[in-house]
Amino acid sequence: MPQPVVELDDLHVTLGRREILHGISCRLGVSGSxxxxxxxxxxxxxxxxxxxxxxxFHTPSRGRxxxxxxxxxxxxxxxxxxxxxxxxxxxxxxSMTGVEFLRVMGSLSGLPAEIALEKAHETLFHVGLGxxxxxxxxTYSLGMRQLARLAQAIVHGPELVILDEPTNGLDPAxxxxxxxxxxxxxxxxxxxxxxxxxxxxxVEQVCDEVTILRDGLVIHHADLEAExxxxxxxxxxEVEGESARFAAALEELGAACxxxxxxxxxxxxPLDFSLDQLWKLAADHGVSVRRLTQRRDTxxxxxxxxxxxxxxxxxxxxxxxxxPAHGGL
Amino acid sequence: xxxxxxxxxxxxxxxxxxxxxxxVLPREAxxxxxxxxxxxxxxxxxxxxxxxxxxxxxxxxHAELWAGLDRDFSRxxxxxxxFMLTFMKVxxxxxxxxxxxxxxxxxxxxxxxxxLALYFSRPISRLEYVLAKMAALVWLLSLVTWIPGxxxxxxxxxxxxxxxxxxxWRLGAGVVLGFWLWVALVALAALASSAxxxxxxxxxxxxxxxxxxxxxxxxxxxxxxxxxxxDLINPxxxxxxxxxxxAGAEMPAGLSLPxxxxxxVLMGTVLSLALERRLRAVEVxx
Numbered sequence: 134m135p136q137p138v139v140e141l142d143d144l145h146v147t148l149g150r151r152e153i154l155h156g157i158s159c160r161l162g163v164s165g166s167x168x169x170x171x172x173x174x175x176x177x178x179x180x181x182x183x184x185x186x187x188x189x190f191h192t193p194s195r196g197r198x199x200x201x202x203x204x205x206x207x208x209x210x211x212x213x214x215x216x217x218x219x220x221x222x223x224x225x226x227x228s229m230t231g232v233e234f235l236r237v238m239g240s241l242s243g244l245p246a247e248i249a250l251e252k253a254h255e256t257l258f259h260v261g262l263g264x265x266x267x268x269x270x271x272t273y274s275l276g277m278r279q280l281a282r283l284a285q286a287i288v289h290g291p292e293l294v295i296l297d298e299p300t301n302g303l304d305p306a307x308x309x310x311x312x313x314x315x316x317x318x319x320x321x322x323x324x325x326x327x328x329x330x331x332x333x334x335x336v337e338q339v340c341d342e343v344t345i346l347r348d349g350l351v352i353h354h355a356d357l358e359a360e361x362x363x364x365x366x367x368x369x370x371e372v373e374g375e376s377a378r379f380a381a382a383l384e385e386l387g388a389a390c391x392x393x394x395x396x397x398x399x400x401x402x403p404l405d406f407s408l409d410q411l412w413k414l415a416a417d418h419g420v421s422v423r424r425l426t427q428r429r430d431t432x433x434x435x436x437x438x439x440x441x442x443x444x445x446x447x448x449x450x451x452x453x454x455x456x457p458a459h460g461g462l
Numbered sequence: 463x464x465x466x467x468x469x470x471x472x473x474x475x476x477x478x479x480x481x482x483x484x485x486v487l488p489r490e491a492x493x494x495x496x497x498x499x500x501x502x503x504x505x506x507x508x509x510x511x512x513x514x515x516x517x518x519x520x521x522x523x524h525a526e527l528w529a530g531l532d533r534d535f536s537r538x539x540x541x542x543x544x545f546m547l548t549f550m551k552v553x554x555x556x557x558x559x560x561x562x563x564x565x566x567x568x569x570x571x572x573x574x575x576x577x578l579a580l581y582f583s584r585p586i587s588r589l590e591y592v593l594a595k596m597a598a599l600v601w602l603l604s605l606v607t608w609i610p611g612x613x614x615x616x617x618x619x620x621x622x623x624x625x626x627x628x629x630x631w632r633l634g635a636g637v638v639l640g641f642w643l644w645v646a647l648v649a650l651a652a653l654a655s656s657a658x659x660x661x662x663x664x665x666x667x668x669x670x671x672x673x674x675x676x677x678x679x680x681x682x683x684x685x686x687x688x689x690x691x692x693d694l695i696n697p698x699x700x701x702x703x704x705x706x707x708x709a710g711a712e713m714p715a716g717l718s719l720p721x722x723x724x725x726x727v728l729m730g731t732v733l734s735l736a737l738e739r740r741l742r743a744v745e746v747x748x
Contacts, residue, residue, distance in 0.1 A: 188583050190743045210585040214477070218583035224576040228494075240486040241584040243477030251465070252473055259470035285580060290472035322472050 136202050138162035138170070138293055138325045139187065143196035146179075146186050153182045155349040156196060161327070162342070164201050164292070167319040169326040171340035171357075173333070173436055178346040180329045181221065184295055188218055201292060214243060217286035221297035221329075225278055227271030231257050234270055234281065235288045242289035249288075256288045257281075260314060276307040283314060293325045294318060300335050308335070315339045337432040345439040353439035357432065368400045368408075371424035372415065379418040386410070396423075484586060487594035488601070495564045495602060504563060505605065508556040512610035515549050516617060523621035541618045543711040546633050549611060550640060550705055554698075557603045557648055558673045564602055565652025566665035568595045573740070574660055582743035592653065592737060599649045608641035636708030644701050647726060648673075650733040657740040673697055684716075693721050700725035 137160035146154040157179075162170045172180050185191050186198055189209040198205040200212045226234060235253035244252055257266040260280045265273065270281060279299070286294050299315065300308045316339055318324045330336050336343060337357065345353040372379065373396060380390045380398060387403035402411070408425075415422050495501050521527055522539040572578055581591055615634040619627035627634070651672045659665035680696030683689065693699055699714065703722035706713050713719065 185744055188743070190579075190582065209587075210480075213583060213585040216583065218579075220576070220579045220583070222576045222579065224578075224580050226571055226577045226580075227575050228571050233490075237486055237490055238580060238584065240478070241483055241581065241586060243483055243585070244473060245476070245478045245482075246486075248473060248475065254465040255468060255470055258466045258468075263466055282580075287470075290474065322470070324472070 135166075136164040137199075138164050138201065139327070140199040140202075141183075141196070142199075144183075144186070144193055144198050145195035146182055146191050147194040148182070148191065152194070153349050154179050154186070154193075157183070157346075157349070157351050158196075159344065159351050159354065161344060161354075162325050164325065165323065167323040167325065168341040169315065169319050169328055169339050171336035171343035171432075172327060172329040172346065173331075173336060173343055173432075174346035175440070176331075177348075179349040180346055181297065182349075183346070184218075184297060184327070184329055187212070187295065188216065189213065215292045217242075217289065217291035217294040217324075219282045219286040219294070219296045219299060221301065223275070223278060225270040225273075225281060228269060230269050231262055231266040231273075231281055231284075235285055238285040239288040242291075244289050252288050252290075256284045260284045261310060276303050279303060279307070279311065283311065287318065287324070290322075291324065293327065295327045295329070297329045298331065299328060300330065300332055312338055333432045333436055343432065343435070345436060347440065353435070355435050360435075366402045366404065366406075367427065368402060368411070369424075369426040370398045370400055370422065372396050372398070372420045372422050374420040375418060376420060379415060379420045382414055382418060383411075386414075480585070484590055484594050487591065488597040491568055491595055491598035492601065494567060495598060498564070498567070501560065501564050501602075504556070504560055505602070508553070508560065508606040509610070511549070511552045511556070512606075512614065515545075515610075515614055518545070519614060519618050519621065523618070541622070542630070543633060543636075543706075543709040546611070546615075546637055546709050547702075547705060547711060549614065550607075550637065550644075551702070553607050553610070553641075554644055554701070556606050557645065558670065560602060560606060561599065561648045561652040562666040562669040565599060565649075565669055566656045566659070566662040568599060569653055569656040569741070570660050570662070570665065573657060578741065579743045588738070588741050592741065596649050596653060599652055600645055603645045603648060604641075607645055608638045611637035611641055632708065632710040636705060636710070640701070640705040640708045643704060643726060647697060647701065647730060647733075650730060650737070654733045654736040654740075657737055690716060690721070693717055694725045694728060696725065697729055700729075 139161040141157045141159050141161075144154055144157045145152060162168050172183070174180050182191060186193060187200055187205055189205055189212065192206060201215050203211045203215075205212050229237070232250070232253045235256055236249045239249035239252050240246060254263075254266065257263055260283055262277060262280055262284065265277060270278060273281060279302070283296070283299065286296070296315065300311050303311060312335060315326060315328065319326050319339075319341075326339070328336055328340055341358045342354065342356045344351055345355075376396050376398075380392070383390055383400065386406065388406060389401040391399040393399060411425075412422070518539070519541055522541055525536075528535055528539070572581065582588065586594075612634065615637060619634075648669075652669050655665045655668040655672070659668055677696045677698040680692040680694070680699065683692030683695070685692075693716075699717060700722040703713050703717045703719065704726065707719050707722075713722075
């Protein structure tokens with residue numbers, strides 16, 4: 134059975150007299166798969182508390198949390214050896230140069246001395262701070278400090294990187310660079326990544342799955358990759374010409390069509406059906422396609438629905454209600 | 463291949479042992495301490511008194527140098543508990559001055575920009591962090607306290623009669639143990655002030671205040687209220703009392719060993735609690 138990256142079992146966390154996490158149980162990601170998990174939720178949902186519990190900053194009052202199979206409380210050192218953490222707050226040691234900072238952080242994570250220095254240089258070039266590596270961190274701009282914080286999180290080559298609001302306060306170019314780096318981390322270096330962010334567009338761009346928290350509970354988990362795959366099957370079509378025969382031909386090939394108005398259809402395509410085939414079929418039946426839209430459930434829709442602010446996403450309307458009915462023309 | 467051409471590769475080789483990782487912090491702290499000229503200058507200045515004491519021991523053990531002088535002069539040149547206690551008193555002042563200069567730069571730079579979360583998200587505990595930072599300061603203070611003290615003892619033992627070392631072993635043990643206690647207290651005070659006060663000058667002043675102002679307050683309390691519990695907040699008197707016992711000398715009047723020990727334990731506990739309260743990865747608003 135594949136090892137989950139994070140495994141929570143009835144996790145309760147109390148800070149002071151207030152219980153922040155109310156018994157979360159879930160499994161996130163698969164160890165070594167190089168997937169990114171988005172952690173979403175409104176302010177006060179418990180995202181940061183969950184991350185800090187994984188890092189051992191907070192002790193669970195009940196239940197347990199495991200990272201890569203290691204208990205966060207009892208095997209804290211083993212857990213932290215495998216994690217790279219980029220905090221949300223502007224954390225740095227102002228008097229250190231970029232290279233010193235990364236060398237110290239790498240060494241503390243277990244890199245041998247000579248390797249730590251080499252990796253410090255390598256990582257700073259990787260995140261785009263190569264030219265500024267001998268400057269003290271206090272002289273860096275906000276965006277540069279953000280990159281330095283990312284660099285310190287990956288300098289020791291961790292299996293899991295936890296990024297807390299990685300794109301906060303970045304200009305568009307720096308934001309794009311940060312997202313590219315996160316993508317590289319999972320795709321090229323096989324790291325598992327947990328991204329905690331309020332910016333749904335960022336999470337949508339880099340994450341393969343999302344977990345949504347509200348009031349200290351997990352209220353939704355979605356596999357974005359599967360959703361994206363599934364979304365490709367839903368098509369909204371507007372045609373001109375003899376559409377009845379065209380629709381019948383589509384159904385013969387296994388597609389489910391729902392007629393909405395004259396010449397307007399919602400179609401659920403079979404898995405092996407490509408859009409090229411659809412264009413060819415339309416040409417064969419003398420139908421001209423005026424508009425073709427592939428439906429795309431946005432993460433915002435998923436999020437809003439989980440929050441109870443939206444009843445259903447548009448995709449569900451087709452897949453759950455209309456498609457099984459095979460309305461036809 | 464040049465680093466900038468190589469690109470990032472995840473490290474998958476063997477990891478350094480835990481102790482080796484921890485040593486990064488004291489090494490880094492030591493490098494920073496030695497980069498401060500004023501610390502180096504004071505360190506050099508702190509070596510003058512031990513050198514004078516060494517000269518004293520040399521003269522005391524070479525009777526031919528003062529052969530023509532008064533007979534009573536030999537009593538003044540005795541290397542005994544009074545000599546060692548004087549040496550310790552002077553060096554303890556230098557150690558406090560050094561701690562006031564070097565201590566504030568140890569923790570406050572990490573705290574100033576919320577850097578602690580970065581340290582504590584690595585496989586080190588808070589206690590290990592404190593001990594690692596303390597190690598640099600302890601080493602610095604050792605250079606002006608028990609190490610020269612022990613060297614003076616060894617010097618005297620090698621120059622005096624063969625029976626001297628055996629007869630005066632308490633002097634050697636006293637200077638080492640007494641200074642260990644002292645160095646631990648001074649280092650704790652310096653770290654606590656570094657953790658609580660951001661500005662170096664004020665943090666340094668707080669260290670001096672802890673030892674000199676608090677001692678003055680303790681004396682005043684005893685004098686005004688005609689009590690003895692003022693000794694509990696007098697680190698200088700408490701430490702001196704313990705040194706006297708260790709060196710086999712008489713305790714200062716009105717001070718007992720249990721009171722002196724209790725005072726040192728109390729002060730150490732308060733300073734440790736102050737550090738514990740401050741050194742957290744994240745501040746929890748309750």
